[in-house]
Amino acid sequence: QVQLVESGGGKVQPGGSLRLSCALSGVTFDYHARGWFRQAPGKEREGISCINRSDGSTWYANSVKGRFTISRDVSRNTVYLQMNDLSVEDTGVYYCAADPDLYCEGESLSQGDFHSWGQGTQVTVSS
Numbered sequence: 001q002v003q004l005v006e007s008g009g010g011k012v013q014p015g016g017s018l019r020l021s022c023a024l025s026g027v028t029f030d031y032h033a034r035g036w037f038r039q040a041p042g043k044e045r046e047g048i049s050c051i052n053r054s055d056g057s058t059w060y061a062n063s064v065k066g067r068f069t070i071s072r073d074v075s076r077n078t079v080y081l082q083m084n085d086l087s088v089e090d091t092g093v094y095y096c097a098a099d100p101d102l103y104c105e106g107e108s109l110s111q112g113d114f115h116s117w118g119q120g121t122q123v124t125v126s127s
Contacts, residue, residue: 004097019081020080020081031115035051035097048109057105058104091123098115
């Protein structure tokens with residue numbers, strides 16, 4: 001069955017960096033859209049980044065634009081999220097998501113658009 005496994009979360013000081021990874025297994029080819037969502041304590045889950053396989057285009061929420069970079073290794077069915085200049089507001093559980101047909105674009109990402117989800121990895125930014 002399709003499985004997404006995140007790794008790379010942890011605790012970091014403000015201004016620090018982390019790189020998250022998400023490996024997709026149980027498929028014969030990497031899904032077209034690979035995205036990242038996060039859920040801060042007491043808040044709704046929000047889409048923060050996505051990458052499309054067909055043209056390599058990327059999408060970012062305004063809250064992370066310029067600080068986070070999404071990339072993918074199609075040969076490994078793995079997507080990465082490089083997070084720089086982290087702040088306390090970036091604290092939360094980060095989830096990766098994948099969909100075989102979705103093309104990420106527009107003003108926001110919708111949870112309902114993604115077919116598969118990982119279990120999440122905790123990111124804590126604190127001094």
